[in-house]
C-alpha cells in the first residue's frame with residue numbers, strides 16, 4: 001500500500017516511453033503525441049517543450065477490495081519497473097455521473113460481485129504490474145489513470161483482459177476511455 005503520490009503524465013515529444021498507439025475507446029481521443037513523460041511526486045508545473053496534453057492523478061487508498069482479495073493481491077502483484085516489462089498501457093477512464101451517485105455498496109457489487117474485476121485481474125498476475133491514479137477529486141478530465149507494465153510475451157494476455165473488462169457491467173458506466181500503448185525507450 002503506497003502513500004499518496006501525485007503524478008503528472010505528459011504527452012509530447014520527450015519522455016521515457018514511446019507512444020505506439022493511442023485510440024479513443026469511448027468518447028474523445030487525446031491529441032497526438034509521440035512520447036510520454038511521467039513525473040512522479042511532481043505537480044507538473046514544469047513546462048515541457050512541445051507538450052500536447054497533461055493528465056494528473058493521485059494514488060489513494062483502496063475503496064473496494066475486501067481483506068481476502070487484498071491478501072491475494074499483495075501475495076502475487078509484481079512491482080513496477082521490472083527490466084523485462086518493456087511495454088506499458090496508460091488507460092485513462094471517466095465514469096458517468098450515474099456511477100458517482102451510487103452508494104459505495106452498490107458500486108462494490110457492480111465492480112466485483114457482478115463484473116468480477118478483481119477476480120479477473122488476479123488471473124493476469126504476476127505478468128501484469130499495475131498502479132491506479134485517481135483524478136476525480138482533482139477536477140481532472142479523467143476519474144482514473146490506469147497504468148500497466150508487462151513483457152512483450154504477455155501483451156496478448158493483457159489484450160484479452162482489457163477486452164473482457166470492457167464487456168462487464170462496470171464498463172457500462174464508462175463514458176470516456178482512451179487506450180495508449182507504449183514501449184520503453186532503450
Ligand code: HEM
Nearest residue numbers: 061062063064065091093118121122124128130144146162
Ligand atoms: C492487471 C490486472 C488487474 C487487477 C489485479 C486489477 C485490480 C483492481 C483493483 C483491486 C481495483 C480496486 C481498487 C480499490 O479498491 O479502490 C481496481 C480498480 C480499477 N481498475 Fe483494475 N485491475 C486490473 C486491470 C485493469 C485494467 C486492464 C483496467 C483498464 C482497462 C482497469 C481499470 C480499473 C479502473 C478504472 C479502476 C477504478 C474503478 C473505480 O474505482 O471505480 N483495471 N483494479
